[in-house]
Amino acid sequence: MKQIHVLRLTLVVALGGLLFGYDTAVISGATQALQTYFSLSPAQLGFAAASALIGCVAGAAIAGVLSSRYGRRGALIVAALLFLVSAIGSAVAASDFSFIIYRIIGGIGVGIASMVSPMYIAEIAPSEKRGALVACNQFAIIFGMLVVYFVNYGIALLGPESWLNQVGWRYMFGSEAIPAGLFLLLLFTVPETPRWLAMKGRNQQARQLLQACNPSSDIEPLWRDIVASLEHKSVSIREQGLTGLVVIGVLLSVFQQVTGINVFLYYAPTILKGFSNSSIDIALLQTILVGAVNLLFTVVAIFTVDKFGRRPLMMIGAGIMSVSIFAIGTAAYFHAIGGYLLFFVLAYIAAFAFSLGPVTWVLLSEIFPNSVRSKALSIAILAQWVANYVVSQTFPIMNAKSGWVYQTFNGGFPFWLYGVMGIFTIVFIYRWVPETKGRSLEQLEMLWHKQPESAVFGEKSHSH
Structure with missing residues (x-):
């Protein structure tokens, strides 16, 4: 197996963090428009804005099972699909009820990505660089928030306030489909983590991947530690x-x-x-x-x-x-x-x-x-x-x-x-x-x- 650049894998997986930030902050530019379009009371608006958090809790609850059964990459693919469905669904929602459902779906994606992205990075990173590489995920979250602030501002400039209240807000939520689609495609270019492969008994693949991620290191001591650590798996x-x-x-x-x-x-x-x-x-x-x-x-x-x-x-x-x-x-x-x-x-x-x-x-x-x-x-x-x-x-x-x-x-x-x-x-x-x-x-x-x-x-x- 040829050398794998851990930084490239980190940047791909950190897109999950970027979507975490993007999805949680995108609503900030659309609250007034949502209230006007769906004729929401203050309480209804508050629930519509906070509904994604319900999904986040649910996503975090199922992320452990998903990432154990289907792999770290498999769980992230599920999250990317949920981001994509949420972005398109929120953009075309015909009622406040359907809008909330799609926001909850996006929240589930956030909950999964918030757990699995840093875990994936930690499991592939060399110990001396692990802190910096995992911290890249937090950078991506904040960057996602900043990006969507500017995206929302740019969309708001495309037309008058009446246009924003009727149509413009849909572009804000739909814009998330671009990074979500990119994340989904790029995930098919990254491998599973060696530790998950070892957990599933796929030792040859795990060893090859570990060596590819650490090309200049003797991986034997680390491999023995990984095998020993999995004695407790049951x-x-x-x-x-x-x-x-x-x-x-x-x-x-x-x-x-x-x-x-x-x-x-x-x-x-x-x-x-x-x-x-x-x-x-x-x-x-x-x-x-x-x-x-x-x-x-x-x-x-x-x-x-x-x-x-x-x-x-x-x-x-x-x-x-x-x-x-x-x-x-x-x-x-x-x-x-x-x-x-x-x-x-x-x-x-x-x-x-x-x-x-x-x-x-x-x-x-x-x-x-x-x-x-x-x-x-x-x-x-x-x-x-x-x-x-x-x-x-x-x-x-x-x-x-x-x-x-x-x-x-x-x-x-x-x-x-x-x-x-x-x-x-x-x-x-x-x-x-x-x-x-x-x-x-x-x-x-x-x-x-x-x-x-x-x-x-x-x-x-x-x-x-």
Whole structure:
């Protein structure tokens, strides 16, 4: 088998991340048009906008079974088909009910891709480059969001508002068919992962592929580790003593969300408009600035995660996020609102982008043993989408000016709450999350199997 360039495989599979970002953000430019075209009440509009999240939860729930049975590539092909069906269906939907169904279908694709894309990359990447390559998936997610902001803006310029409300919004959703179709076609050019092939007993193919991905390395030690790791394949998570490890994965996912990131991604124009007397146009421009900072500092993570390690980036980032969001909450409480708060918003976004954003995905893709990776990762990503939904639904309630929480704390409470969660995140990372930099997936697995579960939650978190 000729040499396989892992970077090319990463870029193809990261298109799943791009579609993740594209699909979740495409609705941002069409909410007003949807409300007008389908005569939606505010509650109906909210459900139409959030319906994709229902699909995300379902997709994460089935991704483990799909990727175990049909392979990592097979699961991604299913996701690509769902993206394509959702894009075309949403564009031609004749009623709000059918529109919601197609958005849920797209959400299922997002849920599958959100789990399988980073897992595929982790399973084919050399250990010394794994962090950077998995972080490329987060870059693709943010890039997908930025791309669709500009696509929506370009479509909106094609005609007057009446045209946008009647026809233009359909082009916004239909535009996703282009990257979805490209993703589907390119997936047929990538192989399965060697670890999944080994799991299925296809050892000759697995060895050849492993050598093709690591042409200048002696793969025999790694191959022996992979074979040894699969001795546990018929044993459950609990029987392997890995329940605590799954809890770590779930908490990593939850802390990524409860520190408030999606509040800024989903409600940025509303929040930024509240910080000054600027118009909504200025707030939208600042939102693009938020997206650009997010993208730039994700690149910082790509270049530093394998050099400095996972734990330092996570703790430093969570610390900056907490300080920034406490400052925002305190300014709101004391009515000290002003344009200067944009600095703290951008600092918060930058910190997330080089830490909790990409590095959480890196850790989730590499901490679980081969034999349970699909199932355990599916549980962790399911928890992530549930936490995302809870945070996204509770922020508008806490931020409602007529509510007791807002009136008591002048709008500062939700930001303080996210700041406290950031402090909990630092303690959690320091106490319970091990450093994984530079180790093969099988070396990490031996760490769990050689130690009792209590050690996984103890001294091992400080090992390098």
